[in-house]
Structure formats: C-alpha cells, structure tokens
Amino acid sequence: MQVLGVKDQVMCRAFLLTFKGLAQRWLVALPPSSIRSFEDLADRFMSHYAANIKPQKDITHLGDIHQDEGESLKAYLAQWQKEDQAIEEVEDQTALTFFIESLRSG
Structure with missing residues (x-):
C-alpha cells in the first residue's frame, strides 16, 4: 500500500480489517486520535504483541x-x-x- 501511495489513514483502517478477536478489540480500544501514522500504529502493535512472537529457529x-x-x-x-x-x-x-x-x- 505504501508503494501505491495510499494515505496512512486508509492503511490504518485496512489494518483493522486484518484483525480478529483480542487484537481487534485492542485496536478499537485505543483512544481516538492517539495514532498519528501507520508507522506509529505498527510500532504500538509490535510493542504490545512482541511477547507473542515465537523466536525463529536456526x-x-x-x-x-x-x-x-x-x-x-x-x-x-x-x-x-x-x-x-x-x-x-x-x-x-x-x-x-x-x-x-x-x-x-x-
């Protein structure tokens, strides 16, 4: 979407559509206007869910x-x-x- 020049607001809304359950409720519960950009949303999402990432085996x-x-x-x-x-x-x-x-x- 970034390559196509899609605005951050559209990317944030599209990101919401990829969520289910707890992740979707987490995103919806964020205070209004608390996300300034898609990068901000991605960083907050990764910070919130980083503990759930399984380490890659080598x-x-x-x-x-x-x-x-x-x-x-x-x-x-x-x-x-x-x-x-x-x-x-x-x-x-x-x-x-x-x-x-x-x-x-x-």
Whole structure:
C-alpha cells in the first residue's frame, strides 16, 4: 500500500480489517486520535504483541534433535521433517548431515 501511495489513514483502517478477536478489540480500544501514522500504529502493535512472537529457529537447532532409544525410524523421520520445516533456508546437504548425525547407532 505504501508503494501505491495510499494515505496512512486508509492503511490504518485496512489494518483493522486484518484483525480478529483480542487484537481487534485492542485496536478499537485505543483512544481516538492517539495514532498519528501507520508507522506509529505498527510500532504500538509490535510493542504490545512482541511477547507473542515465537523466536525463529536456526540451523543449530537441528543439532539438538536426536532419535530416542526405541523410537522407530518412521516416527523419528516425521518429527525430523517437522523440525526441519520450521527452519528457513536450510540447504539439503546440511540438513542431511544433521539428520544422519542425529540417528541412534544401529
């Protein structure tokens, strides 16, 4: 919207339409005229909800995952794929190396 030159007032109103539940009630409860710009609204939103942001996992997280004793390869592979998909931009060869190292011996 900024690229198209849309005014801040329109962006703020459009932002409201993307909210549901508690987030929408939070925004509606803000005092009238307390938001000066879309950037101000975005900053206040991020400050209010920053604690809810899940930290992004990085590639080193894969080094902490290991196949448990008695865990089937099929079950472990399902868990591994879930963890691998939670990490952005993992090279296949690197992920494969971590996977092989995480398997229990035998």
